[in-house]
Amino acid sequence: MAEAAPFERVAIIGLGLIGSSIARAARAGGVAGSIAAYDRDEAVAVRVAALGIADVVAASAADAVEGADLVIVCTPVGVCGAVAAEIGPKLKVGAVLSDVGSVKGAVVRDMGRHVPAHAAFIPAHPIAGTEDSGPDAGFAELFQDRWAILTPLSPADEADVERLRRFWEGMGANVDTMTVEHHDLVFAIVSHVPHLIAYNIVGTAADLEDVTQSEVIKYSASGFRDFTRIAASDPTMWRDIFLNNRDAVLEILGRFTEDLQALQRAIRWGEGDALFNLFSRTRAIRRSIVEQGQDTAAPDFGRRAAPPPPAGER
Numbered sequence: 107m108a109e110a111a112p113f114e115r116v117a118i119i120g121l122g123l124i125g126s127s128i129a130r131a132a133r134a135g136g137v138a139g140s141i142a143a144y145d146r147d148e149a150v151a152v153r154v155a156a157l158g159i160a161d162v163v164a165a166s167a168a169d170a171v172e173g174a175d176l177v178i179v180c181t182p183v184g185v186c187g188a189v190a191a192e193i194g195p196k197l198k199v200g201a202v203l204s205d206v207g208s209v210k211g212a213v214v215r216d217m218g219r220h221v222p223a224h225a226a227f228i229p230a231h232p233i234a235g236t237e238d239s240g241p242d243a244g245f246a247e248l249f250q251d252r253w254a255i256l257t258p259l260s261p262a263d264e265a266d267v268e269r270l271r272r273f274w275e276g277m278g279a280n281v282d283t284m285t286v287e288h289h290d291l292v293f294a295i296v297s298h299v300p301h302l303i304a305y306n307i308v309g310t311a312a313d314l315e316d317v318t319q320s321e322v323i324k325y326s327a328s329g330f331r332d333f334t335r336i337a338a339s340d341p342t343m344w345r346d347i348f349l350n351n352r353d354a355v356l357e358i359l360g361r362f363t364e365d366l367q368a369l370q371r372a373i374r375w376g377e378g379d380a381l382f383n384l385f386s387r388t389r390a391i392r393r394s395i396v397e398q399g400q401d402t403a404a405p406d407f408g409r410r411a412a413p414p415p416p417a418g419e420r
């Protein structure tokens with residue numbers, strides 16, 4: 107006999123890349139009995155209904171969470187608190203409330219105060235995404251073999267944490283747990299600051315007055331092009347990440363700036379050994395990531411195949 111879904115009724119608030127991928131993956135993985143969806147953008151709600159990825163598209167967040175066993179807030183982190191204020195009083199007894207925000211400390215601060223005592227709040231963060239947004243960008247395989255981090259707040263929630271773990275595993279993810287503070291520091295270094303560097307280098311190239319925009323595009327070598335993919339990520343999402351993980355990002359940026367200055371010095375004074383040694387260390391890191399099968403940034407890994415180009419462009 108097939109195992110019962112960890113959650114019977116699941117509500118998803120915010121049906122962009124991540125929310126719509128959860129809707130698709132939860133259904134494909136059989137980890138939700140039914141799915142109710144709400145997005146405050148009317149065009150997104152209409153699109154979700156047309157795609158048929160939810161059983162119900164609700165008219166309000168409060169309607170969507172009514173009777174839900176699991177509620178996942180998949181909005182930009184800056185509005186998670188306002189969403190929690192709206193749905194908190196409507197959560198059913200025993201409901202699990204979760205989120206997918208890229209930052210945990212600020213989300214716990216903003217959402218936590220609206221969670222009633224009869225519900226469990228278990229923050230989460232899937233380490234999977236692309237530079238695209240919206241319900242059409244989502245796909246069921248997004249979480250396959252990727253990490254999903256849970257940052258439980260209270261040891262009393264153990265049974266609920268276990269159910270949420272089964273939910274993410276059923277969508278193909280590998281689940282790990284860590285503290286909120288540790289999460290924010292780790293993802294400042296492996297995700298947030300790298301995005302800031304990409305935004306900055308693409309901005310610098312675009313601003314160079316003696317290199318026209320068309321030359322930036324025409325001669326962009328693949329190293330630069332990789333940065334442009336990251337720098338195409340959603341402006342609202344990333345504005346909210348930097349404003350809400352300020353301390354950890356500034357801490358890592360301070361270290362980064364010092365290291366960059368050391369490189370600048372090595373170049374100025376012709377210290378070839380310093381450059382060679384650093385580049386050898388970083389090459390070893392990249393190779394061990396590839397060996398461990400963690401190179402999810404390789405072209406098209408885990409992504410839908412690109413549609414064929416129009417006939418005229420072949």
Ligand SMILES: NC(=O)c1ccc[n+]([C@@H]2O[C@H](COP(=O)([O-])OP(=O)(O)OC[C@H]3O[C@@H](n4cnc5c(N)ncnc54)[C@H](O)[C@@H]3O)[C@@H](O)[C@H]2O)c1
Pocket residue numbers: 119120121122123124125144145146147150167180181182183185188189206207208209231232233234235236237238239240241340343347
């Ligand atoms: N994109 C990624 O790579 C990625 C990966 C992991 C986690 N995350 C996190 O997931 C969350 C969503 O990111 P995304 O990429 O799916 O963004 P997205 O822009 O594709 O989707 C966000 C959706 O939330 C809706 N929304 C905004 N405010 C709302 C509100 N008050 N009520 C209801 N709906 C509202 C928007 O209309 C939009 O459809 C963010 O918190 C982000 O930090 C993103």
Ligand SMILES: O=C(O)C(=O)C[C@]1(C(=O)O)C=C[C@@H](O)C=C1
Pocket residue numbers: 207208232233234235236237296297298336339
């Ligand atoms: O692959 C990408 O486009 C991503 O940027 C995904 C990525 C990341 O940095 O790895 C971005 C933010 C999330 O919080 C998690 C995943």
